[in-house]
Each structure stands twice: as C-alpha cells, then as structure tokens.
Amino acid sequence: MTDPGGAIFSGLGFWATDMPSGASRPAGGQGFAMSSSEMRAMLKKATDLRLSIQQQRDAAQVLSQATPPAQEPASTDAVVGPNGVNETGRFYQGHLDYQYNYLSELITRLQKALGMVEAADQQAADGTNKTSGALE
Structure with missing residues (x-):
C-alpha cells in the first residue's frame, strides 16, 4: 500500500494550461495538464468519491x-482462519485505504495547482479593477 506522503504521484506534476506563462511546469514535462475548469470538475468528482470511500x-x-x-x-476456521471472514x-x-490515500493525494495536488491559477486570476482581476478605476 502506498503511503499518503506522496509516493503515488512521485515525480509527476499538475498544472493548469490557462496559467500565466511564467508558471513553472514539472521537470521533464511529466505530469497532468488541463484547464482550471477541468481541474475544478475533477476536484469535485475526486472529493465526492473520497467521501464515498470514507463511508x-x-x-x-x-x-x-x-x-x-x-x-x-x-x-472458527470460516471466521478467523486463513482466508476467513x-x-x-x-x-x-x-x-x-489505498483508494482513499490515492484520492487524498490527487485532491491535494489539484488544490495546489488550482491555488496557483486562482491567485493569478485574483491578481489579474485586481489589476483590471485598478485600470478600470483609473479610466473613469
């Protein structure tokens, strides 16, 4: 079983394709790239599935x-013996547990990648507000 410390996606990065060009991609380009809207949809599915797995x-x-x-x-053998219940x-x-750990790491990686996109989106929105305010 893989531990939740990161071995499942070791060496793979996650990045949103609609990130600013200055964003760093994983070394060697290995990983998962998708739009932030696709990442949000995948994040919702993974979160819902992890809740189901927890139940x-x-x-x-x-x-x-x-x-x-x-x-x-x-x-006794049927319950506590080899191959028993x-x-x-x-x-x-x-x-x-393996599925839960896999989904937990996937969720963490998606949230991290989305955090970068959302921070960049917020900066762009702030910049737009300042510019539009200056023109009025």
Missing part, C-alpha cells in the same frame, strides 16, 4: 471483527 471504510470496519457463531472448528475484511479495508 465504505467506516462500514468495512466490522468486516474484520467477526466472531465465530459457535466454538467448533468449521465456524476477518482476513478478507482486513484485505478489503486495505484496498479502501
């Missing part, structure tokens, strides 16, 4: 904590 993670918690219905070998539940939780 599944919460519900899956009980899947690894089952107790055998009876204290006899068949029930609890082991399968832990595997499923690990899979959900």
Whole structure:
C-alpha cells in the first residue's frame, strides 16, 4: 500500500494550461495538464468519491471483527482462519485505504495547482479593477 506522503504521484506534476506563462511546469514535462475548469470538475468528482470511500471504510470496519457463531472448528476456521471472514475484511479495508490515500493525494495536488491559477486570476482581476478605476 502506498503511503499518503506522496509516493503515488512521485515525480509527476499538475498544472493548469490557462496559467500565466511564467508558471513553472514539472521537470521533464511529466505530469497532468488541463484547464482550471477541468481541474475544478475533477476536484469535485475526486472529493465526492473520497467521501464515498470514507463511508465504505467506516462500514468495512466490522468486516474484520467477526466472531465465530459457535466454538467448533468449521465456524472458527470460516471466521478467523486463513482466508476467513476477518482476513478478507482486513484485505478489503486495505484496498479502501489505498483508494482513499490515492484520492487524498490527487485532491491535494489539484488544490495546489488550482491555488496557483486562482491567485493569478485574483491578481489579474485586481489589476483590471485598478485600470478600470483609473479610466473613469
């Protein structure tokens, strides 16, 4: 499983194509480029999906904590034995954790890329307001 520290997208950058020309792109040009509106749409989808995954993670918690219905070998093996219910539940939780970490990093990277665009947009808007105010 990949940790949330950044290994999933290691070496890949995210940038919006409608950023000012002075914005730096990732080294070697490796990464994801899209318009800021596309990034915002992807950010919304990723955020919604991460919320859904979190709800599944919460519900899956009980899947690894089952107790055998009876204290006899068949029930015990089916629940706590190899490939039993609890082991399968832990595997499923690990899979959900991986998806959650992937989406968390994607969201962070998109927000960072959008932050640069939104800061540039704000500067341009401020500049426009100052210019239009000077003409009036």
